[in-house]
Amino acid sequence: MTKEDSTPTLRDIQLAMRNAVRAGEHVDTHVNDHQWLSQHLETKSTDSPEKRLEIYRVGYFIRRNEALSVTYENIKKVLGQDAFSVLCYEYIVACGSKTYNLNAEGEDLPQFLKTHWLKEQYPYLPDLAQLEWLFQLTFDAPSYPALLPETAARYGDFLPLTLQPHVQLLKTNWPLLTLLNQETKETPHLTPLGRPCYILVHRDENHQPISREIEPNAFYLLKKxxxxxxxxxxxxxxxxxxxxxxxxFANWMQLGIFQNPSH
Amino acid sequence: MKSEWPKLGVGVGLRTVHYEHVLNHIPEMDWFEIVSENFMDSGGRPRYILDKIREHYPIVMHGVSLSIGSADGLDQEYLERLKALIDEVDPQLVSDHLCFSNAGGDQLHDLLPLPHTDEAIRLVVKQVKQVQDFIERPIMLENVSSYFSFKHSEMPEWEFITTIAEEAGCGILLDINNIYVNAFNHKFDPLTFINAIPPHLVGQFHLAGHSDHDTYLFDTHVGPIIEDVWKLYQVALKRFGCVSTLIEWDSHIPPFQELQDEANRAKKLMNITLDNPYDQRRLDAHPS
Incomplete structure (x- = not known):
């Protein structure tokens, strides 16, 4: 008995639906799955099963695209809507979604951009994406009780230092913080700084991510x-x-950068 | 397992655009439903907001990624995070959808329909029991909207969901709008669906808007609830009683007042249809 003749198993149906939903317009490797799946579907209308499958496929791309738009607001601003949509489409087709959490949808985008054709025109895109990804991590990470000055004083030199999970660090050669604060709608053409810029990302008192440039030694201290x-x-x-x-250290304790060691 | 689900009145979905309004005004609302996944992996602002809102309102947890019908089995890490949130929030009700949302290691971010077969029933029943054992609470499964059916389905949707609920010992979250949408898409009488569901299984209603795409109805949760769905809600109230009801609005979300208006309409219908059970419920909860 051929596969087409038999009653499909639940697993076969689900894998075929996965392939139908994930397939990009230019990806033809799933065509056979589409045809096989369609034989097992019906609609009580003039619409074909393929047309109704399209509802799920479009929804898949829209949801992932929306999630990327939220995380990568500045990449979208730099590229403009059309180029950003193309980037998202290529990313979504190339990278399946491995997590139920749509906030984590863009985890692989910084890496993806390192070899993407858009990097030629915008060489700072991977670093900008990395910074925006750190914002997302900072937004979602838990917070633990913060280190207080009196606790620090009690431990003295033996104070164990642990950063809060929402604290992130980035070293870049691009003026990314200037870019983030730029109001203009025109696409910026950045030039490298000619020196490394050390960025600290953490949460403000309203639990929103913020970033600031810090001195190189401060960066290495936090990294350590x-x-x-x-x-x-x-x-x-x-x-x-x-x-x-x-x-x-006084400033960092005020910002709640370190965890209380007794936690 | 459950015949007496908490009767909470009428609630709305808690959405980020309403956080400030809800925290600043503490508007009159019986309860809020949260999407579990929006809080499971976030220790920042969303959890801070949730903690504040919990001080004023009962919370119901509704998931979208349990993937109870996945042939790949359940995601243990997901279950652990879900249980951690449940233990912390102590929600009045916990629910998800009768569907699958991942396959072959890929998340599909949608509520994909299952064929109505014995094979699917056996799998879902086994997995619901696993979930309930793990989180140490009963769950409810929601009927999902769908846009095609499977030729090899062996029974109608109402028989499928009822069999699962009875065999697994879980409840049914009856989405009235999804019944309406599926009745149009699959050409059945929505009353047949409602009348086939045993009342003791139903622990919650969902009401929402949808979009008319001419050849099919699309469950978009956008816009106000249409009149036909309100009528179906009244039929459901008569059959199932004073069941906790949620107003869903997820696209082009309006000002909070508009959601409150929809919630007030649902309360009014509860009163008209059930001879003031809504007021009675409040008296039961707060005796003088």
Missing amino acids: SRSRSTLSEVCEAVLTDPEHLTHW
């Missing part, structure tokens, strides 16, 4: 704090003057 080193280990690793250190 990811490994749950003690205060003295972190300071030894990044030699900087004590006045700077005191100022940075």
